[in-house]
Amino acid sequence: MKIAHIVSHGGLNGVATTTATLIKEQVSAGHQVTLVHRPGAWIASQLAGAPVNMVPCRFSRHPAEMSAVGRQLDDAEIDVVHSHGSSANVYAMIFRCAVAAPTVMTAHSRQFQPTWRFAHQVIGLSDHTARYYTSRFLIAKSRIHSIPNMFDAQALPIATDAERLAARQKLGIAPETFLLGSVGVIGQRKRQSDMVQILDRLLQAGCDAELALIGPYSRSGPGTQTFERALADPAMRGRIHLLGERQDAADLVAGLEVYLCTSEQEEAPIAPLEAMARGVPVISTDVGNMADLLPESLIFKVADIAGMAAMALRFRGDPGLMRHQGLAGRAVVESLLAPSAILPRIEAVYDLALLEAGQKHRRIVAPRRQRNHPT
Template identity: 25%
Template sequence: MNGLRVALTLATSGGGVGNHVRSLCAGLVGRGHRVVVVGPASTEERFGFTAAGARFAPLEVGGRPSPFADAAALVRLRGLLRGADVVHAHGVRAGALAALARPSAPLAATLHNAPPSGSGADALLFGLLERVLVRRADLVLGVSGDLVERMRARGARRTGRALVPAPAMASSGRDPAELRAELGVEPGRPLLVTVARLAGQKGLPVLLDAAGRWAARTPPPLVAVAGDGPLHGRLATRISAGSLPVRLLGRRTDVADLLAAADVFVLASVWEGQPLVIQEALRAGLPVVATDVGGVPDLVGDAALLVPYGDPAALADGVARILDDGALAARMRVRARAAAGALPVPGDDADQVLDLYAEVLSGSHPR
């Protein structure tokens, strides 16, 4: 299957969605296909789709997310999708807008995030967007099993689990002891690392609750959090007020070095699909303690200690088990490296979607 014209659409993205779309751009272009990415200008600025070989077409949708909110955007989107062989939307909002634009090409969608909790306006709107999407889409992928099951229950024609490989991330070769000293980690003091956007989904208040428990240990582990986001001020205030052994490092370009220097990787998220940071931690051979949510269990298998989300005592105890049991820590490092060997690699995602596009275009996939 040569020379497909593929249109990838997305809405505003803070990380995972944009990284995945960029990975697909590189893989599809590298396999001889033409790709246009349609989304907010801010996504091109952050993720550099054109640098991956795609053409970028900006599409701004104003106001509150709604499939009916911006008629001008729908008209422009319809024109941008004209001539594509396949349209592949990423996220419920982008998928619903693509469905309403009614491209002549088959429509695929990948869902990257869990629905809002509760029964408020956001949850109702999300449900409406889902219904618009599944009514039109030929194929709906989810980044976790729970999303796939949700789409099946809503009547999606065909569903599957998307591959979301983490990009290769090489360490600079910096001496881990040097980095630990820079962070203020004395010899013999454990270093716990979290890589997360400072936002509600990442469960960082629970991480701080757990850090309060770790503070009673001798010596207390230092928790280093790499990432930025809207909760920075609130988290910093709480860390200072409680004298917690936590450092907010901001956005870092040396995550591989941080992982090489760490003793344990910790993830406290409320929900995740196939988190790139856990894939990176496994490749670094780190013991992992993570919340048992979304696609995390399928991703890690027996290579991590899983704890319930929202339970700081369980999170603290999971880390303590590793710190107190050198044999367990060693076994988890071996398991992490074994699990890393089974992870998808860049290019696997493009191969997967191309196989699925071929099924849709061949007519074996009822529309």
């Protein structure tokens, strides 16, 4: 199949990383892929050596640029257009209206936009996402499909003891300290202030604990006042590490005892999956598809500080349980989110888009790469 991915995200984020993984798997499966991307986009740099047709685009609303991109897709004889991001969805909508291109859009977030109505099919990354769009009558239930992000755990092996120690040394944290942590933009949606309160409860229980937060932080951002007040607590001095945005985040996560996801809203977060792949147990709020990946004992309501702290203390008191859950989490990621499990589901959505658009499906006959995914 000839697939055009339109990605309007320029930087390194979950949309870019998961779409890059999808494209690599599609190329390996024998599909021909075109990538429409912003000049200098992170995703383009990651696919520079792959057999992917690159089409730079500034995503302006100028007819000349839209026409130029459209001509390149037409020259490539694209079967399906798959868009990722608000501006990308606008381009996909235009191509559907102009040339009846079979169109699939992935809902990476919850956005009330009219473009969703123009997609032949939509992929929602979790049941929460799908319900958001169907309940607001933006997308018919028959046209949205709950498919999580694929995750290639083979590219991120379980952390060894040496890697855990190296991460601690890089962070300047003693090996015996019970380390909580998370990755993501610090702000209101991810509720890192709740993590500080969880840390406080552990300290009150006599646990020598610290908190490592990886991700950008703007003191002028929404919800930062609560976080600033939590940081000002004298009991927190020297125990909270604001590490900023890091390219080695996956390496640093290996040094955690427990990964915390306290968000009030997510669709299909990637950072917890990286922790699970590394063998780090995850405690999470009931957001996105986390309840599909973790046992009920590790899923909590938003702002359940007491419950999440109690679970962390239970891990602290039972290293065997902590290790068991870390291994179990990796096994879940390897099986449920393996590219070999997710790619056929996405291809089935493409088939539906082609059928709805009334166009003949032109398949590329190529052997699918066989991969072993231990469970």
